[in-house]
């Protein structure tokens with residue numbers, strides 16, 4: 714399990730990353746407001762399309778960070794959401810918002 718000191722550190726990392734994204738203007742759209750973006754993508758030229766896609770990646774990241782912070786509050790941080798095994802510390806160091814262990818993460822990508 715993740716000890717309290719590490720947990721505090723991961724939390725700080727997550728909060729810092731979250732602030733960084735928000736400083737770049739990334740925010741989660743209100744639920745049900747996604748249709749406007751689909752229209753934008755359809756009419757966008759390639760460069761703008763790329764911008765939208767970058768923003769989409771950042772938004773997904775923001776979502777994962779929020780979920781990780783929620784797991785810290787819930788006391789389930791560092792536990793794989795699929796197999797419920799502890800996530801390796803090295804993985805959490807690299808990706809503090811990881812919600813899956815390496816094995817399950819690889820399965821998801823396959």
Ligand SMILES: [Zn+2]
Nearest residue numbers: 793796814817
């Ligand atoms: Zn797993």
